[in-house]
Amino acid sequence: MGWLRLAFFMxxxxxxxxxxxxxxxxxxxxxxxxxxxxxxxxxxGLTEQERRAFIEAGMVRYDKGLKRRLLWLIYILPTIGFLVTIYFINWY
Incomplete structure (x- = not known):
């Protein structure tokens, strides 16, 4: 039961x-x-609206890009480490 509490806080x-x-x-x-x-x-000589449009278009590209998806590794890597640790402690 303690590992559930640890997983929750993790x-x-x-x-x-x-x-x-x-x-x-x-x-x-x-x-x-x-x-x-x-x-x-x-x-x-371009306007502020064109500047905002350029920045927003760049942010849309960023949101669909690889760097944004790599942030999910913040969840994936510790979860794998947690599961591997539980496996080795209990069954190996």
């Missing part, structure tokens, strides 16, 4: 870690897109 912690990492990763990506827009001299 997933609570992993959920917090996932959301914090997700927020940080999105903010880093948004900042990179903003810097890309600001440093490109070809975009100097």
């Amino acid at each position: 997933y609570v912690f992993l959920t917090i870690a996932y959301f914090l990492t997700s927020i940080y990763s999105r903010s880093v990506r948004r900042e990179k897109l903003e810097k890309e827009w600001d440093t490109d001299p070809a975009r100097e």
Whole structure:
């Protein structure tokens, strides 16, 4: 029964870690897109709406990309480690 309590608290912690990492990763990506827009001299005369559209399009690409999906490893790797540990302690 103790392993259920441990698993519960592990997933609570992993959920917090996932959301914090997700927020940080999105903010880093948004900042990179903003810097890309600001440093490109070809975009100097464009409007703020075009800038927002560029950043939002980049964020949509980020949400569908590999980096966003790799964040699920925050759940997957500890779960595998937890299950392997339980297996070796009980049956090996």
